[in-house]
Amino acid sequence: MARIKITLFGALREKLGWDSKVVEIPYNKCSFRKLLDMIPELRDIMIENNKIKEGFIVLVDGIHIQFKGGLDAEINDGDEISIFPPGGGG
Template sequence: MPKIRVRLFANLREYTGTKELELEGNTIKEILEILCKRFPGLRNMLFNGNSLQPYINVFLNGRDIIESGGLGTPVHSDDEIAIFPPVSGG
């Protein structure tokens, strides 16, 4: 299985205690499922049933996964997934 770098931002980083980790999987969904097994509290933050929460943004190599096939998007060695929760500021 390919090794994928996963980068976490904002409260996801705070929850997991890390900004980056390496996971193995074949699709975006597999990677996110593995991440949720490692950090069970992330499931409700990331998913609404089997779909991503509408406010979570996931990028594969800088491109929104919505443009490339959603959760079923295949991943390859040395790919990078970035997960952004909602961000607000003023």
């Protein structure tokens, strides 16, 4: 079993109603895609056409997820994931 900490930032916090949570998965590791499938309310906001929507920044232990394989990135016990929504400008 693995424990993964997910922390949300910006408007995601208000939209989902939580700042951070620890997700327990029944495996030692899984893909980011599989982890999101366990949190459908987050998946539905972040994923479109089988990709992370443009503008989202996802860090796994401080490393941008695109450098770890994107949705197929391996997530391990103890990893900390930070998710930032697209920013607005003006």
